[in-house]
Amino acid sequence: MKYTYSLHIAFISFLMLLGCSDRLEPEGSIENTIDSNKEEIEQLGEEIFERDSISVVERKKELIIKFYDKIGYKMIDRVLTDRVYKSSPENKIVLKSISLNEFNSKLKNGTESEKNVKLYVKSLVKYRDMLFLDLAKDSIYKGLDNILKSRFYIDTIVGKERISNELYIKLNDEIKANIDTLKNDIEELDLKGNQKPLENLVKEENGITIPDEGKNKFKKLIEFIKKQGLLFLILLLVSIILNILQYIFYKKKRRQLNSKLSKATEKLASIKTKPENKSDDVFKPKPSKLSDHIVKNKIENAYETMHKTLLHNYHRNCVEDQEVTYNTLLSDTIASARSERFTSEQELTSYISKQIQKHRALLESDIQECVSQDVAIQQIHARITTEDFLPTINTAIIPESEVRAKVQLLRQNLINELPLTTTQEVLSGIINDFKQSIETHLHKMLQENLVFYFPFADVRGALSDEKKSKTKARDSALQLSLSPDNVTQATFHLLLDQEQMMQAGIMSYDSLLLPICELKPENFNSSGTRIEEIGTQGGTMTLEDGKWRVKDKLPIKIV
Amino acid sequence: MSHKLSLIPEQNIANNGWNAYPNNPYDENKIQEIKDNISKIEVPVTSIPSPFAQMHLFETSFTFINKAFVDDSSVLRGKTSYHKYISQCLDVFEILFSYETLKLQDRIEIQLWKKEELTALIKDKNVGLKTFAETLKIFITNYNNDRRFVNQGISNAFDECILIYIDNTIVAGTSPYTGFFTTGDSVLVTISDKQNRKFFSTNKALYEREEDFQKYMNVLFATEPEVAQSFKELQTYIKNNNTITASDDVRKLVGELERGNATELVRDYRILEINNEEISFLSGRVPFLCEKFNSINEQQIAKNSDFVIKTSKRLERPPLALLEGVTKKRWTYLDNTFPENCIVRSTASIEDRKLPESVIEYPWITRDDVLSKHLIQLEYNVNIDKYWLPQGPVKNIILPVTPTYFNYFTIEDLKKQITVEKLNLGAILITLDIPVQGDNGRGTIKFERTYDFVAPETIDNPDYGAVVKSSLAFGIYPFFKVSDPVFNDRYKALSFHLKGEEIDYQFFREENTIPTIAKVEAHSHSRTRKDEGYPSISTYLDITNITYNEQGELTFNSNRDITFDGITVTVKNLDENTTLDGCLLPLMGEPRQLIDGDTSIAFDIGTSNSFVALKTANQVENLSNYEGKGSSMQPHFVLLNERSSEGEDYKKNDLNEVNPIYGVVQDAEFLPSMVGDNSLFKFPIRSVINVDNDTNAEEVNSINILSNANIPFAFGHNVLRREYDFSHSNIKWGVTDSKNQGAYNKLRGFIEQLAWMGRNKLLSEGYKPKAANVIWFKPLSMGNKQMTVFNTIWNELYMNYYSKSDNLSKLVSVTESWAPYYSYDRTFGTGEVYMNLDIGGGTTDLIVFRNNKPTLTTSYRFAGNSLFESYGSHNPFDNGFVSKYEDQMLKHFGSSVKKIETMKYIKESKGLQSTDLVSYFFNYSSFTKNLKLDSEFKLLFLIHNCAIFYHSMQILKMSEVDKLPSYIGVSGNGAKLLEITNGDKNLNRSQGMSKVVQLLTKEVFDLEELHKIELQILSNPKESTAIGGIQGIEKIKLDPTLDTENYYISIGTKEDLIKDTDAESKRNLKYADFIKEDNTKIDEVSENIVSFFEYFFDSLWYQADFVKNFGVDKSYNTDKLKVFFTNASKIKNTIREVINHKIEVEQESIINDTFFFEAIKAYLYAFSKIIVSDAINEFKGA
Structure with a gap:
């Protein structure tokens, strides 16, 4: 019963409180308090926010720059080591502790490979700068991964042939680790940036009652009621009477209040857009704001139109390639527009138009760099021809038809692996890399076609050329390495690892x-x-009438 | 009264139908109203699965369908349970009807069940069983009273039931209602009907079944009224089917049956019995009839097919050639065209196959039967002159034809049918155009396959196969057949390959009337085995009817034909995990016609060297294993690979070109393709035999020549492989040691190879071996036991390889010393005395001719080797010559690793000794030259030579010859030693060897003056024995025992010469007697030897002036030498040791060799060692 009683008391008290609260405070002071407090809060919050968010943004930017400097170094250094200066590591440029922006100034501009690296650096800068657009947004977190997901990284920096290379797996892991660190750092920044204004408010604005304090008040009230039970019974009666009276005035008061709240809202809006005039215009009537829905629709329609235009003007794959950017820009525009107060569609249209102009330029600059698969194939056909390689190949060793077939096969493999789009820079890099790859293949073929295995020679020291084999057979005993300059001359060695043949020997x-x-x-x-062979020179043979005959015997010893 | 069971207590059900009892809601009328989706769906049966219910179920099925047929004749076909049970019932009828035709004898069994079995069960203690039996008995009794049967006078229709098992599973039983009922849904059998439909697999109405079966069912029911009455629903069903059957014959038959002509028709059938148990209906009242199987007719149908092959073989059942997709619409398959999409595959053997889509057991072949799945490619071109391949550019393959092909076709058929084509991209297309009866005998079925250079596992289309390389090398020796089949008695095949392959061969001879080939057994021996650490594997196949019996005697079986027409090859490629078939068709040509001819062949098996000569067409030549010369040379050993275009002739035909490793193994283990005067490998050859490292020659019959042992013709030319080929020399001696079976085996192996090669040479030239004189030479000093061994060996070999009978008349053994006499061009006039000394490696044979006839012969175990032998007990190379010249020759060989290593090989070989090493040194003229100039060793040469002549003259004197010889012929390899002693080839030079001989003669005969004697030596002394033997054979044969009749044995004294045939005298010449204390013969021999040495050092030395005329070291002190060489005590001891050895080791009892030389041999050995030591100085100086 006590509990019920107490609850009743509490309920009555609550009603009283509700009823008395309005009554106890002067009417004007309500709106003044609300308005002034709100303005002050917002003003203070924005100042702090503004001050703090600037520093947070800058700090984020710094982090991203450092991040890109770091991973940029790792990527470019990997490329330089593996591809550009593989055969002459002593010439490699050291980019450690250098900003990504400065990479290209340090890099040479001689070979195609070196030029390609510069293009890679540019791509990295571009990916980095893209992140700057999101510095103040939550989407920044998503954007951090973009570099790892990019075709630039997957196809160009890594490439299919190196995907299982331990060094590149390590590179990938390192970049991932750096991204995680970066995310944590940014998160920490964001966390600090969001807490500080509130803390400051609580600490610095003691005079202002914040809604949370009502709990303490309520507790005190309950305690008070418990102590003053009889008194409150009287007060209850009075209260009821007062409430009845109050209700009579309520409607009138509500109408007035609504009007003022509306004005206050407008004022708040004008404070946000024109903080410098807030003191003067607080009570001025404010123009109505376009709904978010309208704003969103308008923006989306405009961007859709822009998208269609781009599709019309450019290759679909290239445009679609920019989908992430496009969506990011669209989201940005919608988000920023929401923070604007557009009083008219005209105002909105004007705003959108500016954004579209800016973003279209941004998108087009990327799209224009994009090369579609069709164009890439044409370029590959034009720039990779057998004739480029024939002069370097001894067709007596590898017949021209084999060279053509090999180039054609490799070129087709490349084409089969082409992404739907790429950039001119990347494509140039691919083609240049590929030319090197063909040269490597042809060189390997050349080497393979120069090395043959034979069984033992006959009692006259002669070997029939028909018995040559490109792979070791069970009865292989000799390895002949043909001279690249004269395929009728060869050095030969015993295949010492062919144990049984050597024992028979x-x-x-x-x-x-x-x-x-x-x-x-x-x-x-x-x-x-x-x-054991004595010396490393081996013996020599010459090919005459389909027979290899010993010219210089191979010095050996049996131990 | 019988009653039916009811679920309602105490209710009796009238015995007039299983559903006829009062108040049964499912009375006849109600049942009629039940609709069934006939012909639409199959509804599972849900009745109680008792046998009686099952029987009713089958009759009900017929009932339902029969009733439905009234409205709709198409109802006979359908998918309902009724259709299924009807079809299954008919299936049982048809299976049993076609029992013989479908050849179900091994698949169907029956079991007769009788009601009496219940009697025992009723007494069973098991209540359940008892109840069951009682219940069943009640049922049977009740059912037996069914009016349907009772009214016909059929009693106890349910008392018996025949259970039918297919493949040991019960499938059906007899039923008094429908003939048969089955176990129902679970019937699963794999027997197909004549139209290739699996019984029980689908529903099939009667009218859809084979015409014969439809007729049978009609006849059965027309002739068996009890059946017709009992199986009335089935009879109705049959009648219904008759109305819609498409067969005019069936309708015609029905008409006849209606007219009552059934009795005759029943004769077409017979009562079916399975395992002597009759099948019958209604408890044995009506026997089951089945069709009479006409196997002849069935076979004739198959034989008439257009698909039957045309072959040169006269086969009773020539198979059909079938190929999937080849239907040949205009051709008759059996009684129709070959079905479309017919699967032509069978795992059964060809003769046991059923023709596709038929039940006729008749052979048929398809592509996979005759064409290998993959093709064997060789690493060389085939010698197409000797191994057949079709014309065309492809020469490096083995024909991918399986052994099965030759079961049905001849080799000549194959040559007409097969084509090999090389396609543009390199693949090889093999086509077999199989001629068949179609198109009036002009038709062909093409079996073809394209073999490509791909991995076998990638082949997934039967039109294609893979080309798989093989390292196989192959050859056959001898490569000919002769007209006298008895001499086609032995062939050897060589097979080499690298590891990673396993190769099997099947030699076959064609059979013309049966679908098989005659397999010719080949005993295979892998000599360099796969688990030995050598890169190649060698296998030798022995195809022969000459074998050793358990006693180790050589025998032949002339009834066993071992000739072959072809060889099928199976190559298992272990790397590719693929097995390949192919065939080799050797072109041995027509059998060579044989004539008697005037032929002889002579075998001189020497201690160190051996020589074989033969005479054909009045021409004596050295043995070879080829015919012709130059480019027309035809080796008897023909390899699969084509002849090389490079190198010396002897190398052109061997395996060196295929693979140098193979060349090495061929020379070491088998036979060079060319042995003869046009080859590096020519006679005379070293008397050496190679034995496989895995063969224990000590075992009886362990040696199989050219399988695990061979004569290494390359010995001395090529280095033999130390770990795999064990060379044995000195094979001629030690054969009498009963504990040394290996010595006997090796000697016999060595002679056998030569005898066989010589025989083959005669055959290749077209001469009958049995008409040829076969001469073998023996040293007279050979002991009796040794002689017995030689005789045994030669007799065995001659009978098995030459005469093919017990007739030994053409086998002649001649004294080694006798034969050379006939090798001289000149003749010796009447009254002249001619003496010949045949100085071999081990023995010196002396023979004296008077009037061209031998009047005295003797032999000493003292010859060329006596100078170089080792008497050291542990070191077979312990001899002064070796000690001195080993280093010198090493220096001489300089940087020639081969010469140095050959020398090392001889020294390190287990079976070789000092004489082999010195013999090797003699290959180099520098050695001979150095010996001629060696003043110290010259002393030993002189002692050696002089001893021979001295004692020879003593024997001549003892024989009381009345005239001294003017000519002494010197033959044998040992004769070359005389040249060294003489320092010049001309033995008759002034103050040369002939002078020494004259001085010796003067001394022995105590002449006052020198008697002029001329020494005659042939240019090839080793050959003179064999050639002389051949040239003189006719004279020798006039009195072939003249040499042995005049064989004398010298004890070694000046006076004791005993005629070998003088048994009385010989009785006193027992070895055991000589060593008795009172026997003075050893002392006398010693005195004789001492006399020789005293004369040698005191007189001859100076008379002949050894220092001046022979280059003997002038510093030798003859007195000191004489003291050393005349130590009577040592001489006697040596002789005693020899006698003990003769008794204990050689187990000889009677003296067969003079003791004179025994001590001299010991002196030569001992002093050779002194010469190479500092001790020699003790024999020099004043």
């Missing part, structure tokens, strides 16, 4: 070794089990 040295090897008695251990 030792056993029947007169038939198998002596026809092709120089074996002095002092180098023959009759109980020996192993053949």
Whole structure:
């Protein structure tokens, strides 16, 4: 019962409180308090926010720059090591501790590879700068990953052929780790940036009652009511009477209040857009704001139109390639427009127009750099031809038809792997890399076509050319390396790892070794089990009438 | 009264139908109203699965369909349960009807069940069983009273039931209602009907079934009224089917049956019995009839097919050639065209196959039967002159034809049918145009396959196969057949390949009337085995009817034909995990016609060297294993690879070109393609045999020549492989040691290879071996046991390889010393005495001719080797010559690793000794030259030579010859030593060897003056024995025992010469007697030897002036030398040791060799060691 009683008391008290609160305060002071407090809060908050958010943004920017400097170095250094200066590591440019912006000034501009690296740096700068647009937004978090997801990184920096390369896996992990760190740092910044204004408000504006303090008041009231039970019964009666009276005035008062609240809202809006005039215009009537819905629709329609125009003007794949940017820009515009107070559609249209202009330029600059797959294929066909490589190949070793077939095959492989779009810079890089790759392949072919395996020579030291094999067979005993300049000349060595053949050689040295090897008695251990070549030069053979014949015997010893 | 069971207590059900009892809601009328989706769907049966219910179910099925047929004749076909049960019932009828035609003898069993079995069950203690039996008995009794049967006078219709099992699973039983009922849904059998439909798999109405079966059902029901009455619903069903059957014959038959002509028709059928148990209906009242199987007719249908092959073979059942997709619409398959989309595959053997989509068991072949899935490509071109391949550019393959092909076709068929084509992209297209009966015998079925250079596992289309490389090398020796089949008795095949492959061969001979080939057994021996650490594997196949029996005797079986027409090859490529088939068709040509001819072949098996000569067409030549010369040279050993265009002739035909490793192994383990005067490998050859490292020669019959042992013709030319080829020399001796079976085996192996090669040479020239004189030479000093061994070996070999009978008349053994006499061009006049000394490696044979006939022969175990032998007990190379010249020759060989290593090889070889090493040194003229100039060793040469002549003259004197010889012929390799002693080839030079011989003769005969004697030596002394033997054979044969009749044995004294045939005298010449204390013969021999040495050092030295005329070291002190060489005590001890050895080791009892040389041998050995030591100085100086 006590509990019920107490609750009743509380309920009555609450009603009283509600009823008395308006009554106890002068009418004007309500709106004044609301307005003035709100203005002050907002004013203070915005000042603090503004001051703090500027520093937060700057700090974020700094973090991103540092981040890009770091991962930029890692990527570019990897490329320089693996591709540009692979054969001459001593010439490699060291970019450590240098800002990404300064990379290109340090890089040479000689070979195609070096030029490509400069393009890579530019791409990195572009990806970095894209992030700056989101510095003040939550979308910044999403954008941090963009570099890892980009085709620039996946196709150009890494590429399919290196995707399982440990160094590149490590690079990937390092970039991921840096992104995580960056995210944490930005998050921390954001956290600090959001808390500070509130803390300041609480600490610095003691005179202002904030709604949360009502809880304490309520507790005190309850305690008071408990102590003054009888008194409150009387007061309850009075209160009821007063409330009845109050209700009579309520409607009248409400109408007035609504009018003032409306004015206050307008005033608040004008304070936000024109803070400098807030003291003068607080009570001035403010123009009505366009609804978010309208703003959003308008913006979306405008961007859609822009999108269509872009599609019309440019290759669909290139335009679609910018989808992330496009959506980001659209979101940005909608978000920023919402923070604006557009009183008329004209005002909104004007705003959108400016944004569209700016963003279209931004998008077009990227789209114009985009190369569609069709165009890329045309360029590949035009820039990668067999004739480019034929002069460097000895067609006596690899027939021209094989070279053509190889180039064609590799080119087709490249085409098959082409992304739907790329940039001219990246494409140039791809083509240049690819040319190097073909050269490597052809060089390898050349090497392969120069090395053959044969069984032992006959008793006359002759080998039929028909018996050559590109791979080791069970009875392979000799390796012939043809001279690239004269394919009728070759050096030869014994295949010492062909153990059983070598054992047979030792056993029947007169038939198998002596026809092709120089074996002095002092180098023959009759109980020996192993053949060793003396020196590294090997023996030599010449090809005549389809037979390889020994010219210089291979010096060996049996140990 | 019988009653039916009811679920309602105490209710009796009238015995007039299973559903006829009062108040049954499902009375006849109600049942009629029940609609069934006939022909639409199958509704599972849900009745109680008792046997009786099942029987009713089948009759009900017929009932329903019959009733529905009234309204709709198409109802006979459908998918309902009724259709299924009807179809299954008919299936059982048809299976049993076609029992023989479908050849179901091994698949169907029956079991007769009788009601009596319940009697025992009723007494069972198991209540359940008892109840069951009692219940069943009640049922049966009740059912037996069914009016349907009772009214016909059929009693106890349900007392018996025949259960039918297919593949050991019960499938059906007999039913008095429908003939048969089945177990229902779970019937699963794999028997197909004549139209290739699996029984029980689909529903099939009667009218859709084979015409014969429709007729049968009509006849059965027309002739068996009890069946017709009992199976009345089935009869109705049959009648319904008759109305819509498409068969005119069936309708015609029905008409006849209605006219009552059934009795005759029943004769077309017979009562079916399975495992002697009759099948019958209604408890044995009506027997089940089945069709009479006409196997002849069935086979004739198949034989008439247009798809039957045309072959040169006369086969009783030539198979059909079928290929999926090849239907040949205008051709008759059996009684129709070959079905579209017919699967032509079978895992059964060809003769047991059923023709596709038929039940006729008749052979048929398809592509996979005759064409290998993959193609074997060789690393060389095939010798197409000797191994057949179709014309065209592809020469490096083995024909991908399986052994099965030759079951049905001949090799000549194959040559007409097969084509090999190289396609533009390199693939190889093999086509077999199989001629068939179609198109009036002009038709063909093409079996073709394209073999491409791809991995076998990538082949997924039967039109394609892979080309798989093989390292196989192959050859056959000898590569000919002869007209006298008895001599087509032995072939050897060589097979080499690299590891990673396993290769099998099947030699076959064509059979003309049966669908098979005659397999010719080949014993395979892998000599360099796969688990040995060598890169290649060698296998030798022995195809022969000459074998050793358990006693180790050589025998032949002339009834066993081992000739072959072809060889099928199976190559298992372990890397590719693929097995490939192919065939080799050797072109041995027509059998060579044989004539008797005047031919002889002579085998001189020497201790160190051996020589074989043969005479054909009045021409004596050295043995070779080829015919012709130059480019027309035809080796007897023909390899699969084509002849090389490079190198010396002897190398052009071997395996070196295919793979140098193979060349090495061929020379070491088998036979060079060219052995003869046009080859590096020519006679005389070293008497050495190579034995596989895995063979224990000590075991009886362990040696199989050219399988695990061979004569290494390359010995001395090529280095042999130390770990795999064990060379054994000195094979001629030690054969009498019973504990040394290996010595006997090796000697026999060595002779066998030569005898076989010589025989093959005669055959290749077209001469009958049995008509040829076969001469083998023996040293007279050979002990009896040794002689017995040689005789045994030669007799066995001759009978098996030459005469093919017990007739040994053409086998002649001749004294080694006798034969050379006939090798001289000149003749010796009447009254002249001619003496010949055949100085071999181990023995010196002396023979004296008077009037061209041998009047005295003897032999000493003292010859060329006696100078170089080792008597050291542990070191076979312990000899002064070796000690001195080993280093010198090493220096001489300089940087030639091969020469140095050959020398090392001989020294390190287990079976070789000092004489082999010195013999190797003699290959180099520098050695001979150095020996001629070696003043110290010259002393030993002189002692050696003089001893021979001295004792020879003593024997001549003892024989009381009345005239001294004017000519002494010197033959044998040992004769070359005389040249060294003489320092000049001309032995008759002034103050040369002939002078020494004259001085020796003067001394022995105590002449006052020198008697002029001329020494005659042939240019090739080793050959003179064999060639002389051949040239003199006719004279020798006039009295072939003249040499042995005049064989004398010298004890070694000046006076004891005993005629070998003088048994009385020989009785006193027992070895054991010589060592008795009172026997003075050893002392006398010692005195004789001492006399020789005293004469040698005191007189001859100076008379012949050894220092001046022979270059003997002038610093030698003859007195000191004489003291050393005349130590009587040592001489006697040496002789005693020899005698003990003869008794204990050689197990000889009677003296067969003079003791004179035994001590001299010991002196030569001992002094050779002194010469190379400082001790020599003790024999020099004043």
